[in-house]
Amino acid sequence: QAQLVQSGGGLAQPGGSLRLSCVASGFTFSKYVMGWARQAPEKGLEWVGSIYCDSSDTYYADSVKGRFAISRDNAKNTLYLQMNDLTPEDTATYYCIKDAQECRQRGWVPLSLTDYDLWGQGTQVTVSS
Numbered sequence: 001q002a003q004l005v006q007s008g009g010g011l012a013q014p015g016g017s018l019r020l021s022c023v024a025s026g027f028t029f030s031k032y033v034m035g036w037a038r039q040a041p042e043k044g045l046e047w048v049g050s051i052y053c054d055s056s057d058t059y060y061a062d063s064v065k066g067r068f069a070i071s072r073d074n075a076k077n078t079l080y081l082q083m084n085d086l087t088p089e090d091t092a093t094y095y096c097i098k099d100a101q102e103c104r105q106r107g108w109v110p111l112s113l114t115d116y117d118l119w120g121q122g123t124q125v126t127v128s129s
Contacts, residue, residue: 024078027098033051041092081094
């Protein structure tokens with residue numbers, strides 16, 4: 001049974017940092033694009049960013065570009081989201097997500113959340129002073 005189990009998150013002050021982790025099991029982690037999504041209170045889901053199978057390419061939403069970094073360790077079946085320079089607007093529940101298809105052409109990642117078929121349980125991130 002494929003699953004994604006998240007950890008990390010919590011409370012941070014504006015300007016602070018947090019790191020999220022996501023451990024995958026039940027599928028060949030290295031064969032799939034992985035990513036992160038979030039949902040702020042009373043707002044819709046937002047794609048945050050994704051990373052290609054071999055970590056050769058990463059893509060980010062404009063709202064987090066330059067502040068967030070996605071990485072993966074295929075040997076440990078683990079995905080990471082390093083969040084720096086946090087603002088209150090980053091307050092949300094964050095989800096680890098898996099592409100529905102195995103990696104396609106080199107460097108290509110799906111940008112629509114409908115292309116992701118497996119989601120983690122969600123982790124709350126609150127940015128407040």
